[in-house]
Amino acid sequence: AVLSGFTITNGSGSQTLGGYNGGGISCTLNSSPSLKNLTISYNTPNGLGGGVYCYNYSSPILENILISNNSSNNSGGAIALETYCSPSLDNVTIVNNTSTGLGSIYLSNSYIDIVNSILWNNTTQEIYFFDINDPNSATISYSNVLGGQDSIATNDNGTVTWGPGNIDVDPL
Secondary structure, three states: OEEEOOEEEOOOOEEEOOEEEOOOEEEEOOOOOEEEEEEEEOOOOOOOOOOEEEEOOOOOEEEEEEEEOOEEOOOOOOEEEEOOOOOEEEEEEEEOOEEOOOOOEEEEOOEEEEEOOEEEOOOOOOEEEOOOOOOEEEEEEOOEEOOHHHHEEOOOOEEEEEOOOOEOOOOO
16 A cells, blocks of 8 residues: 555544554554655544554555654554564654653564654654563664654663664754
């Protein structure tokens, strides 16, 4: 599936195991959509993943995406990844997302690859690794991350590969 060139806004999520997850987009059960040239904003699920929720071996490709002003009353104000998900983000701006739980990007037993992207002004942390179950992993290159590596809470449950070209400068 390819979604390209539109806005997803004011969503509230779909019911999955654990509540209503994925305010904007929910990827479950081995899904691997290609999402391009989208805006995902002002979504609020009653669960995980304000903007995007991925569960159970999903591996979406996100390119040229704005994920902004989403919120979650659980974890993953912008993106939540559970159970062996491995999304790829290229030229994705993640800004002003909030979570009452853990992290703007929340990983539980998952891996994320971030290239040429901006993570800025999100709460609680820019990236959060859940502290139990199998380890998580994040690879970040050529990106602007508020707080740099210190904005990533690994909880001693995974690795961060801090690649070349990363900065911590107000993107204006």
